[in-house]
Amino acid sequence: xxxxxxxxxxxxxxxxxxxxxxxxxxxxxxxxxxxxxxxxxxxxxxxxxxxxxxxxxxxxxxxxxxxxxxxxxxxxxxxxxxxxxxxxxxxxxxxxxxxxxxxxxxxxxxxxxxxxxxxxxxxxxxxxxxxxxx
Numbered sequence: 430x431x432x433x434x435x436x437x438x439x440x441x442x443x444x445x446x447x448x449x450x451x452x453x454x455x456x457x458x459x460x461x462x463x464x465x466x467x468x469x470x471x472x473x474x475x476x477x478x479x480x481x482x483x484x485x486x487x488x489x490x491x492x493x494x495x496x497x498x499x500x501x502x503x504x505x506x507x508x509x510x511x512x513x514x515x516x517x518x519x520x521x522x523x524x525x526x527x528x529x530x531x532x533x534x535x536x537x538x539x540x541x542x543x544x545x546x547x548x549x550x551x552x553x554x555x556x557x558x559x560x561x562x563x
Contacts, residue, residue, distance in 0.1 A: 457507035
C-alpha cells in the first residue's frame with residue numbers, strides 16, 4: 430500500500446490526488462506506512478497472498494459528504510483507509526490482535542459497524558482502546 434493508493438482509493442478516484450494538499454499527502458504516507466506494516470503481520474499469519482483493495486481512502490469535502498462521512502472524518506485528512514474485507518478475516522485479526530494495533534498506532538472501527546470492509550485510522554480516539562465504536 431502506498432500514499433498514492435490512499436489518495437486515489439486504489440486508483441478508483443485518480444482526480445483526488447490533485448486535491449490533496451501537503452498536509453494530506455504527509456498524513457497519507459504515514460497512514461500507508463503503518464497500515465502496510467500491520468497488513469504484513471496479517472498476511473504472514475493468514476497466509477494471504479492477494480492485496481486487498483482500498484474501498485475508501487482520502488476524500489475531499491464533497492466526496493465525504495456524498496459518502497455520508499463524519500464532518501471531521503479522518504478520510505478528509507489522509508488519516509484513514511477502508512480496506513475490502515468481505516470475508517471478515519481482517520476484522521477478526523484486528524480484534525484478536527489489539528496489541529498489534531497499539532504497536533503500529535492504529536485504531537479500527539468496530540467490525541459490527543463495518544460489514545465488508547475494515548476502517549483503519551492513525552488518529553487516536555478517546556476510548557483508550559484501539560477498536561472503537563463510530
